[in-house]
Amino acid sequence: MDDDVEPTATPRTAPRDGRDARWERHREERRAALVDATIRAIRRHGAGVGMDDIAAEAGTSKTVIYRHFDDKAGLYRAVAHRIDGRVVGNVGAALGRSSTPHGDTRELVASTVDAYLALVESDTEVYRFVVNRPLVDLPLPDDPVGGTVDQVTDQLTGLLLVSLSAASATDHSRARTWAIALVGSVRAVADDWLATPESDRAPRADVVESLTELAWHGLAPALAGTKGR
Structure with missing residues (x-):
């Protein structure tokens, strides 16, 4: 029996809970x-x-792949969610290592930027696949990115x-605005960095430093201004 075809029950079979779980x-x-x-x-x-390349690598047919993912968009989503876990995990680990009295916030920014760019650099084609969505012809209602x-x-x-001296609603709004700006700028810079020929591409450490400096000059005065409140 094809191991990609779900077994069917017969009238005499016992309850299929165990088989369903397996x-x-x-x-x-x-x-x-x-x-x-x-x-x-x-x-x-x-x-x-292309799908032919993917099927050949998997040692199966496109029909079997579609049986498990419905269509190309389903396969794209599954790959994007796998990479999503790596991005969130890497950045989360960096943030965890940096958690943070006032004096360490710059390190937090640098660690976040470096964690993202390190993944981009180490798996460039997979990152491009997720961001550019070559398998997907139409916009997705649920964007994994x-x-x-x-x-x-x-x-x-x-x-x-944590770096603000109070946790008011105003502080939460400011912190989220800063976070959105930082994440958005890192993504934009990462895309441009990858589009640059490798021979002309700045070292990752230089890009991390440039982005950190830009963010820090905006954050440091604002964070300092909260200490006396």
């Missing part, structure tokens, strides 16, 4: 394996990878609030 695990494992294969194909063929940005923004907002 099949669900199988489907999750198969989907994960197909996402792994897609990421390998992206790394091998670049962000413009936007979800990632929101999660990182929420993390950064919380930690910027």
Whole structure:
């Protein structure tokens, strides 16, 4: 029996709770394996990878892939969510290492920028695939990239609030505005950085320093102004 075809019950079978649970695990494992294969194909063929390349890397057919993901957009979402977990995890780890009396907020900014750019640099084609969405022909009602940005923004907002001397509604609004501005600028710079030929691309450390300086000159006076409130 094809291991990608869900087993059907017969009238004499016992309740299928156990079989359903095993099949669900199988489907999750198969989907994960197909996402792994897609990421390998992206790394091998670049962000413009096609479904034929992905199917060949997975050792299966496009029909089987669509059985698990419905369509190309479903496969794209699954890959984007995998990368989403890495981005949020990497940035979250950096923010956790930096949590932060007043004097360490600059380090928090630098760590956040570096964590994002490090992932971009280490998996460039996969990042391009997620951002440019080559498999998706129409806009998605649920944008996975936007979800990632929101999660990182929420993390950064919380930690910027720690650097403020009060947690009023005004402070929360300011912290979120700063977080959105920082995350947006890092994304924009990352996209431009990747578009630059590698031979002309500035070292990551230089980009991190430039972005940190820009953010810090805006944040430092505002944070200092909260101490006396």
